[in-house]
Amino acid sequence: MAVARTRSVTLVGVTGRTVEVEADVGNGMAGIHLIGLPDTALSEARERVRSAVVNSRYPWPDARITVSLFPASLPKRGSQFDLAIAVAILGAAGFVPAERVAGPFFLGELGLDGRLRPVRGVLPAVLGAAEHPEVTVVVPAANAAEAALVPDVKVVPVADLRQLVEWLRRGDDPPRHPVQDAPSPPRSAAVPTVDLADVVGQPVARRALEVCAAGNHNLWMLGPPGTGKTLLAERLPTLLPRLHLDHALEVTAIHSVAGVLPPDSPTIDRPPFVSPHHTATAAAIIGGGSTVVRPGAVSLAHRGVLFMDEAPEFPRHVLDSLRQPLESGKVTVARSAGSVTFPARFILVLAANPCPCAQPQDQSGGCQCTPTLRRRYLGRLSGPLLDRIDMKVTVARSSRRELMADRQFVETSATVAARVLLARERAAARFDGTPWRTNAEIPSSALHTRFRPSEAAMKPITTCLDSGTLSARGLDRVVRVAWTLTDLAGKDRPDEAETSAALALWLGMSG
Known part of the structure; x- marks a missing residue:
């Protein structure tokens, strides 16, 4: 008997x-022992692996089996180690060549009959494996399309343990699968079914939405029910360009870990759209x-939109917990076992009624x-939360005459999205050689040196700063919005018109 890795x-x-799985089949009382900080789901792998091997018509070693997961100090969670444990044991027992199992990565949960079941987080797992050169990753067939998104990785999809073992024993070509070849261009199940042209009577809010999409700015809409706040927020993703490949992989990895990746x-x-209920914890x-x-929701909305309807109904500590990700673009969750950091760079859209009763405040x-x-x-x-909101818009009720007059000015999402894309391309050209892609990402240090507007353009902003109506953080956000307005206008640098308009949006005086 020997050790297989x-x-x-x-x-x-x-x-x-990366976790190295070692199996030792040696003398001693028959049984299987897992070491290396496994959790409950991983500890139960002993019974799943044994049943899967026996029901795949392979002999189970009648000996003491020790399985070690290295590094031992790193907690291991989940059932994705089942397949690696099974092939390591079979390699140590001599049923498959130990050298054949040493190189590949194995991911997947085993059923009692030997079938290989899909697991969460295959994409980030394969991305982690891809840090090694010339990697081969064995995954469940149901996860093959997701795993094949990672370039320069050989993906071997298998349906059950017996198919995998026979391939390892023969040493011939791996099982074939349609997605094993080069992955096709990204597809999306979230085809837009809404359009900005549906929202009539709110020209200022539609313009704010365009600015929001062009620069990745946060937005707060205040107004009575029925004025279109939710309709506007739902149409914001239709104005955003498709995600770049690296951003698409980030978003897909988060949704894969959360277990909400669409199976088709x-x-x-x-860009994702996430709208949690106000009772969310x-x-x-x-x-x-x-x-x-x-x-959580802030990470599921990464590179997309987080919409919080009826924002004042959320608990205050929940709202204030948004302050860290709004500043840093990531969120750190601390637990006794350690801290985990998730990306969380999103557009925050808040909607609120003017009062709790949400009834019209008119002469009636x-x-x-x-x-x-x-x-x-x-x-x-x-x-402090509102200080991090770039634009504040009042959404009022429209009369019949205003609705009829505004119909000739409404534009489709495709028309507005084309202007947004041009504005983003201007910003990208300006940020060439930097890690930033949108105006909302410009750090304060660069905002007041390389990207500071002229003193004449800054005059409206400095006046409010001197009077105390504008904070230092608000100053940065106003300048960022001014740059977005400049990009939409096709100008090279902001002038007083752009800074004044951005200041009005930040103060909520544009409605």
């Missing part, structure tokens, strides 16, 4: 870490979990809320 991958957040689409190449928004830390007397009650209601949105 193979490799698998464990996930820390959305990062794959191997990748997500459209902080863990649901930020991410968390008692044993396995899962990404529908709203009975006092000014104090209204202030207390909107005061649930803290000052």
Whole structure:
């Protein structure tokens, strides 16, 4: 009897870490022992692996079996180690050549009958394995399309343990699968079914949405029910360009880890739209979990839109928990077992009614809320949170005449998206040689040196800064929006018109 080694991958957040799986079949009381900080699901792999091997018509070693997962100090979670444990044991027992199992990575959960079941997080796991040269990764057939998205990796899809073992024993060509060849261009299941032309009577809000999409800016809409706040937010993703390949892989990896990746689409190449209910907990928004830390809504909205309708109804501590990801573009979830960091760079869209009753505040007397009650209601949105909102728009009810007049000015999402794409291309050309792609990503240091507008253009902003109506953080956000307005206008640098318009959007005076 001997020792056989193979490799698998464990996930820390959305990062794959290589795990070496060693199996020793030797003298001693028959049994299988797992060491290397396995969790409950991994500890149960002993019974799944034994049943899968026996039901695949291979003899089970009547000896003491020790399986070690290295590095031993790294916690291992999940059932994706089943396949690696099985082939390591079969290699140590001499049923398959030990040298054949040493190189590939093995991922997959085994059924009791030997079938290979799909697992979460295959894409980030394969990305982690791809850090090694000339990698071969064995995955369940159901995960093959997702794994094949990673370039320069040989993906071997298998349906069951017996198919894999026979391939390892023969040493011939691996099992064939349609997606084993070079992956096709990314597809998306999220085909837009809504259009910006559906929203009539809100020209200022539509313009704010265009600016929001062009520069990745955050937006707050305040207005009574029925004015189109939700309609506007739902149409924001239709204005955003498709994700670049690296961003698409990021988003797909997060959704794969969360277990919400659409089964009919191997990748997500459209900006996601996430709209949690106001009863969602902080863990649901930020991410968390008692044993396995899962990404929350802010990470599921990465490179897309996070829409929080009825924002004042969310608990205040949940709203304030958004402040860190809005600044850093990532969120860190700390637990006793360690800290996990998820990417979380999204466009935040808040919508709020003016008061709790949400009745019209007109001469009909529908709203009975006092000014104090209204202030207390909107005061649930803290000052530091609103300071991180680039644009604030008041959405009012439109009369029949205003609705009829605005119909001739509405534009389709495709028309506005074309202008957004041109503005983003201008910004990308300006940021050539930097890690930034949109105006919202410009750091404060660069904003006040290389990208600072002229003193004449800054005059409206510095006046508000001197009077105390604008904070230093608000100053940065106004300048970023001014650059986006400049890109949409096709200009080289912002002038007073752009900075004044950006200041009005930040102060909420454009509605």
